[in-house]
Amino acid sequence: MQQLNATRLNYYLSLILIFFLQGCASTNSDQQKTPEWVLTPTQDTAQYIYGxxxxxxxxxxxxxxxxxxxxKFSVSVNSDTLHKQSLHNGRTDELFSQEINTHVKAIEFTHFEQIxxxxxxxxYYMLVAINRQGFINNxxxxxxxxxxxxxxxLADVNNKSKIEKLYVYNKLQKEVTKAEPLLYLIAVADNSFDxxxxxxxxxxxxxxxxxxxxxxKFSIKSDQKTRPISNLFTDIMQTYGFQVTESNQSDAIIELNGKVKNSxxxxxxxxxxxxxxxxxxxxxxxxSKKDYSLNGASITSNQAAYENAVNKFLTLAKTREDIYLILGFEE
Structure with a gap:
C-alpha cells in the first residue's frame, strides 16, 4: 500500500512538473512573439521623436x-508650468487644459519616417519617427x-465704429483658438521656446x-408681428454679454420687420x-442685414403654431459668435 501511494505521489508530481514546464514554454513563446525593439522602445533624441x-x-x-x-505631445496644463488662469481668455484651468489636450491629441503628422x-x-509592429526641428519649424x-x-x-480697426470693432475682436478669438495649441506643441518639442x-x-x-x-450699447426695435422674436433675441444677446439699452443711449440699432402668414x-x-x-x-x-423664414405647426391654434415657429429661433444661437451670424455680419 505504501509503495502504491508513493507511485501515485510521483505520478502527480510529474504532472505538476510537466504543466509548470509547459507554462514556462508558453510564456517564453509569448515573449518571443513581440520584437525586442518593441519591448525596449527607442528613446527620443534631440533630433527625433519616436512612436x-x-x-x-x-x-x-x-x-x-x-x-x-x-x-507624447499631450500636456498637462496648470497655472505653474504654463501661463496663469488670467491668460486663459476667461476659461478655468481644467477647461483650458481639456481644450488644449483635445487639439493636441488630434494632430496629424504629415511628415514622418517609417523606421x-x-x-x-x-x-504587425511599426516604429515611426518625426524630425524634431522639422516639426518645430512647421x-x-x-x-x-x-x-x-x-x-x-487689425490693420484699420481704429477707423471702424464700436460695433465693427467688437465684431473684429470676436473674430480674432477664432484665430487665437487655432494658435494656442501650436504654442504647446512647439513648447513640448522645444524647451527653449517662450x-x-x-x-x-x-x-x-x-x-x-x-x-x-x-x-x-445696442437697442432693438421691432414691429408688432416680430415683437416676440425681439424679446427673445434681447434675452439671448444679454446671455452672451451684449448690452441692450434704450435707443437714445445706443451705439447701434437692431431693427426687426416682418410679416406672418397663418393657414x-x-x-x-x-x-x-x-x-x-x-x-x-x-x-x-x-x-449688416439678414432675412429669415420660420415655420411652426400645431393641432390646437394658429397662435400655438406661431409660438412654435418663434421658439425655433432659440436653436440658432449657441455661442457669442452665432449672434453675429444671426445678424448677418458674415455675409
Whole structure:
C-alpha cells in the first residue's frame, strides 16, 4: 500500500512538473512573439521623436504608432508650468487644459519616417519617427501665418465704429483658438521656446473684446408681428454679454420687420414668419442685414403654431459668435 501511494505521489508530481514546464514554454513563446525593439522602445533624441504601434494590418500599426507619437505631445496644463488662469481668455484651468489636450491629441503628422516594421504571425509592429526641428519649424510657420492674418484683420480697426470693432475682436478669438495649441506643441518639442509673449498678445485681444462688450450699447426695435422674436433675441444677446439699452443711449440699432402668414390644412394649423434683421448706426449707416423664414405647426391654434415657429429661433444661437451670424455680419 505504501509503495502504491508513493507511485501515485510521483505520478502527480510529474504532472505538476510537466504543466509548470509547459507554462514556462508558453510564456517564453509569448515573449518571443513581440520584437525586442518593441519591448525596449527607442528613446527620443534631440533630433527625433519616436512612436511604436501595433495592429492586425500594417496600416493599423502605422496609425497606432502615430497616435502613440501624438500622445507624447499631450500636456498637462496648470497655472505653474504654463501661463496663469488670467491668460486663459476667461476659461478655468481644467477647461483650458481639456481644450488644449483635445487639439493636441488630434494632430496629424504629415511628415514622418517609417523606421522599421515587422510581422509576427497575425500581428504587425511599426516604429515611426518625426524630425524634431522639422516639426518645430512647421508649427512655427503655421503660427506665423495665423499672426499675419490677425495683423491684417487689425490693420484699420481704429477707423471702424464700436460695433465693427467688437465684431473684429470676436473674430480674432477664432484665430487665437487655432494658435494656442501650436504654442504647446512647439513648447513640448522645444524647451527653449517662450510662449509668454504670444499668450500675452492673445490675452490682450480677449481683454479688448470684453471692454467693447461692456461699452457698446445696442437697442432693438421691432414691429408688432416680430415683437416676440425681439424679446427673445434681447434675452439671448444679454446671455452672451451684449448690452441692450434704450435707443437714445445706443451705439447701434437692431431693427426687426416682418410679416406672418397663418393657414390651416386639414386639422393642422400652420404659421410662417418672414422677417429680417437690419443693424445700423444712429446716423443710418447699415452694418449688416439678414432675412429669415420660420415655420411652426400645431393641432390646437394658429397662435400655438406661431409660438412654435418663434421658439425655433432659440436653436440658432449657441455661442457669442452665432449672434453675429444671426445678424448677418458674415455675409
Amino acid at each position: 511604436i504601434g501595433q495592429g492586425t494590418t500594417l496600416d493599423e500599426a502605422k496609425q497606432h504608432a502615430l497616435k502613440t507619437l501624438a500622445s 522599421k516594421a515587422e510581422q509576427v504571425k497575425q500581428q 508649427n512655427k510657420s503655421k503660427l506665423a501665418a495665423i499672426r499675419s492674418d490677425i495683423s491684417t484683420m 510662449m509668454t509673449p504670444y499668450s500675452k498678445e492673445f490675452y490682450s485681444y480677449s481683454q479688448k473684446e470684453n471692454e467693447l462688450l461692456l461699452s457698446t 390651416k390644412h386639414f386639422s393642422t394649423y400652420n404659421s410662417r414668419i418672414d422677417f429680417n434683421f437690419r443693424v445700423k448706426s444712429n446716423q443710418g449707416n447699415i452694418y
